[in-house]
Structures are given as structure tokens and as C-alpha cells.
Amino acid sequence: MASLGWDRGQIYSTSVLPGEEQRDSHSELTSMFLSFIQNFRLGNNYIYRDQLSDNLKVKQYFIEVNMNHLINFNAALANKLTGSPAELLPLFENAVKESAKRIMFTKPGEISNLDVPDCQVMLTSDANVIQIRDLNSNYIGKLVRIPGIVIGASTLSSRATYVSIMCKSCRHSKVIPIDGGFSRISLPRVCDSTPLDQTMKNSCPMDPYMIVHDKCKFVDSQVIKLQEAPDMVPVGDLPRHTILNADRWLTNRVVPGMRTVVMGIYSIFQSKASKSTGAAAVRTPYIRIIGLQIDKHNSGRGKAVFTDTEEEEYIKMSRQPDLYKTFAASIAPSIFGNADIKKAIACLLFGGSKKVLPDSMRLRGDISVLLLGDPGTAKSQLLKFVEMVAPIAVYTSGKGSSAAGLTASVIRDPSSGDFYLEGGAMVLADGGVVCIDEFDKMRDEDRVAIHEAMEQQTISIAKAGITTILNSRTSVLAAANPVFGRYDDMKSPGENIDFQTTILSRFDMIFIVKDEHNEARDMSIARHVLNVHMNRQTQEAVMGEIDLDKMKAYINYCKAKCAPRLTAEAAEKLSSHFVSIRKEVKEAERETQVRSSIPITIRQLEAIIRISESLAKMTLSPVATEKHVEEAIRLFKYSTMDAVQSGGADGMSRSEIMAEVQTIEAEVQRRLPIGSQVPVAKIKSDFLQQGYSEAAILRALTILGRREVLLFRNQGKTVLRQAV
16 A cells, blocks of 8 residues: 555554564455456456446446456465355455445445445355365365255245344344355344433343334345266265355256256354254254356256357357268167167167147157167166267156156255245256166156156146145156066067056157077177277267267257247158058058057157257257158167067067967867866977977967966976866
8 A cells, every 4th residue: 555544534553562473454364355346457348347237237246256366466365265164254345335336326425325235245156166075074164065966945034134133121223244155143132222321220121122024124135955967976976966055146046857067155054843852063064055056958958068169169169961870879889789679779879859839738848768678788888978968868767767766756944934845856867868767667656756747847746735736847768577587579568578568658769679689790799889889989989979068069059049840841751651551550560460569640740840849959950851861760760660560480570470469369278178287298299290480389388377278387398287
């Protein structure tokens, strides 16, 4: 300071004892913060002065400060702020208020007439993050930066900042300021008013004060529950969570399911539980939020932000002639083959276009895929890869998922006793993908819970007096095994697939993945697997052409910027194709006299439309053309239609086998008298000599066994004819 400025209304202190360090007074620190706000600039822009001025114009009384700027301006001050934020933040806010005064009132006489509102300071930083599980007592009172996913946000409540209290007997009133967060208030035990007669003693009783609520000052406050992101949790550990307290302009910024990085003060408060047990010194930690950074690629929840260079790169990428094939090949490149399944997964990641009709009916744009097949066909690996590449994804296994865990659960808040909702997997993955492994091992009543989530994309809840509807705009990628563990070609798809028609019709594509024994294919798979294990970067590309992060960002960009629609020609082509598909299925049903277990309904027509739109979205095309529709129909035929018509062995159609089976059934019943016992081998050899196929004979015997016409004995070697 050039001049000491004695005429300023400030108290100056000087060290009296030798060796005593002079501590900065509050007013000095405030003036340092003030000079930072007034004088910090990048180039010719006074960033914070302009930001404050813009916010004041729209009556938003807050300012967002980047810690890096403060470090560049005054490293010692930034250090102090990080070390004891609870003490210095109020001074920072006073400085901002002073700066706001100067902006709002240029004439000196105006200030006294109008009151300047308090301004909130929010901090952002690029410092290293600390995981929730690494927080310990060393961080108490310090500034911490924590990543996580929001799993619960309470409704807004009011918190007092200044409490006005009044003495019951002498009406003496005073105002007590309160710190932020969950800090408690203790009222003075004695009245400190001075009686009119100085010689007399104060006659007020003990604990005379009561709170005058009308005169207190309040701010909004919200309690948020933050959990570790699933990818940060070590294997075999439960995800940890912590509670956060947001106030004023930081409230209502996040909803459950959002990924955020929180900057806050690690603080402690005494919970009711520790009070009741008498452990007075045991405190519960929480974090007072002073800055929120919402993940910018947040699946379109917050608006995704892209720089010009990124946009340029993605547009260039979308113009590659064979992007579709390249992108599909980059999905789980370490898995051999399965090209069409990978293409279907690429469609699932991009999704079609959501539509809201004039009568406010919603049509979903998300694509769901079911992989049904033999063990060892890398279904789970595909699911794991999708979990990594989708901008927002939740992976769960069928056996370990309950209906409440998938949809939402109602939980009682231990402190207030109120019920509140906590989102499950489908809610947390809103705007992304839910990968459900072991889909066939789920209990039926749990599987029913996701019916509504898959088609209507909402989850309705009516529990514990809470009636509400949550959004679950997610794609579902499910993997399941057939009923008998392996796919049995001799049985119809209905017998192999143990799912109800209701759930099957909700999947846009159903792939039946068979582990076929083919020497040439087995050889190439074996070579591929060995190369992967030996870390040889082969020509078959163990690394995809597009890396994970780029795929993630490109999917985000396409979802944010593009919503294609069908052209008239494409729609015409699609409708005629759909009619012919229905006709095929009807004829097949008439031949076999068995209703198809995988229904072809209007939902399947919508599925083909969605696939066409997602193929167009992949190349950032505004319309889905005939070319896209052709590929969509090809994918649909390869997956769902193939599943409907699958079956048949030895080059025979299923209808021929069924006819043979019926003949054998009749013959067995005619030849074997009731009560007779015959070896199975003899029946087989008799029918084989007559020219029937072995598959048909075994199937006929199984059906008769189910109907209890035949009883298998001696470990299935002999049969006994029973009376029915």
C-alpha cells in the first residue's frame, strides 16, 4: 500500500511481543478478495466484474469463480481459502457484496436508500478429485472435490441464516447469525439486557429467550445424496455414499441419475442417532456444496457442450463412406465375428427419434435388443463393452436384481422420518442403456416390473402414500440362455424361449446365438482368441478403429444434434414389407398349427422404423432413406424373423418333422399294449428301419413321456406303457 490511509475506518494491529506473527485481519482479507474481483482480467476482459454485472441485471445474485484464476492472482490467498474455506468464504461474499454495491450504485448518496442483496460465491476448479471412500478425518474443514452420481435429492427446505430472539420477560431482542450447512444453534441461557437502574440486577429467569420466526432471515436448502460412480467401485465392494447440503442458488441444480463433480467443505454434524446413544463426540460427516460441475456429456440431460474443433471432427467422421461398418467393427473388437449383432448394438447405442404426438402421446426412440443363446458365445462380454461405451449405462444381473432395485424403492429418511423415493437401475440410466445379464434367471414378478419401463418409458409408483411417475427413457440390452441351457434345434422356439409373449414383443430385435460346430469357423475363432491372449496386435484388429472415448463422445453428439424422420418413399417400402412379413408368419403358423412364440405386431413395425432412424442418425443424416430401411429390414429379418422361423434339422422344415412326430406317436400307442415294458433301443431301431429320422423318434418319445402315456424307467433305458 502506498499510503497507510489512517482515515480509513479500519483497525490496524501490530506485533507487540517479539517473534509473534501478525495475522491478517478480516478487513485486509476482504480487501484482497475485492481487488481480485475488481482487477482480475484475462486479456482485456475484467471477467468477474463483468460476470457480476451481468448476473445482477437478471437478478441472479451469485458469481462463479475459477480457483485457477485466484491462484494466478494471489497464490497465498488461494491457499488460505483451500485450507480454511468456512472462515474465508463469508469474507469473499462480503467482498462480492461490496463490488455489487459499486456496480449498482454509482452515486454515493444512493447506497443508504436501497439494500444490496447477499451474493453467493461458487467455486470451480480443475484440481484432482478425491473419491468418497478416500475421505478421512484429515480433510475435515478443508476444500474437497468429489465425483459421483446423484441418487437422491430432497425437496427444498428453509434454513435460517439470522435468528431473531426475544426475552420473554423484558422483551429484549437480539439477532444471532448462523453458519451454513447442518450447524446447530444454541440460545443464550441468560438475558443480557441492562435494566434501567444500573445498580439493580437483571431479574429475568434462566433460558428466557424464544425465537421470533417472522423476523428471522431464511435461505433455501436442499439435502442431496451422492454415490460413487459404478465404474469407480473396486470389485466386491459396496458403493459408498455421502450426504451433501446445497443452499441458495445451488439448490435444484441436479436430479437423481446425474453425474456431477462436487466442490465443497468437508464438515461434521451431530446426528440424532449419536445424540440418543450418548456418544457426544461422534460426529457424522457431510459436505457443504460450494460448487457443482455437471458432466457436460450428460446424455442430453444437461445440454451437451461441444467445442468447434470437436464438432468439426465429428462432422468429418460422419462423412466417412463406410462409417456404419467401421463403427460396428469397433464394438468389442476382441470378440470374433457376430457382425450383425454388433451392428444391432450400434443401432441401440444411437437410438431412433423420440416423438410427441399432438394428443401428447409419446413414442419411444430407444431400441431394445435381446441376445438369446448358448453359453460361451460372449454375450456378457458384449454387455460389458456396451456399459463402457454408452454415455450413461447401468449393468445388472438378473438373479441379483429385484423389482424395486430395477425401478425405484421407497425409503424412510432416518432423520426426519419422511418417506422419499430412491431411483433404481432403470431410473439412474435415464437417457442411456440398461444391460441386464442372466435375463432368464429373473423371477417373473420382477420381470413384470420392467414391462412398463420398456414400452411407456415411465415407472409408476404407488407405495407408502407416494404416488408418482418417474422417467426411464432407456434402451434395454438383455442376455439370456434358453430353457435347457443350450438351444435345442429339435424344439420349437416357443419351447426354447421361456419368456412370455408380452416381454418378447417389447424387444425390437431378438438374436438367437447358436454355438455351431464348424471346423473352419472354430479354427479362426481359436486363432483369434489365442492372439488376444498373447497380446498380438493382429490384422484382425484387436483394437477397434475408433477408440472408446471417441465413440462415447460421437454417440453423444449424434444424440444431441440429430433426430431423423422417414421419407415418403422409405415409408411406402416399409409398409409393404411389413405386410409381407405378417403374411409369412401367418402361413408358417397355419402349416405347423402352432402359434409363434415371438409375435410380429405393430410394435415390430415401429422397431424397424426406429432401426432405420438410428442408421440415419449414425451418419448425421436428417432423413432416413430407402437405403436405411433396407438395412433395417435386413437386420430385423436376420434377428427376430430368424428366431421366429428357426428350428428344423437335417434340411427338413419343422412342419415335416412335426408330421413325422405325430405319425410315430400314433404308431407307438397302437403297438404297445397297456402295462408292457420295452427297451428304448428296440423302439428306436424299429422306427429307424422304417425310414424315420432319429430326431423325430426322440421328440415323439419325449412328448409321450410328458403326457404320461409312457413312463421312463431304468435311467431312461426302458419304457412302460401306462393307461391314460
